[in-house]
Amino acid sequence: MDDSHHQVAVLESRVDHLETEISYLNKILIRCGFQDGIATLKYSVEELLKEDKL
Numbered sequence: 303m304d305d306s307h308h309q310v311a312v313l314e315s316r317v318d319h320l321e322t323e324i325s326y327l328n329k330i331l332i333r334c335g336f337q338d339g340i341a342t343l344k345y346s347v348e349e350l351l352k353e354d355k356l
Contacts, residue, residue, distance in 0.1 A: 328339035336342035 324340070331339040331343050336346070
């Protein structure tokens with residue numbers, strides 16, 4: 303396997319790992335009460351940051 307194929311394989315592995323982690327994070331956020339998981343968490347944090355700026 304040449305260097306470029308190796309780099310692609312490494313990146314594909316990293317993407318797979320990140321997708322797995324994001325999926326798990328989303329599931330536990332839903333279990334903790336964030337209705338839409340990551341999206342709800344993101345919205346909540348953005349709202350808190352807006353309030354902080356006032």
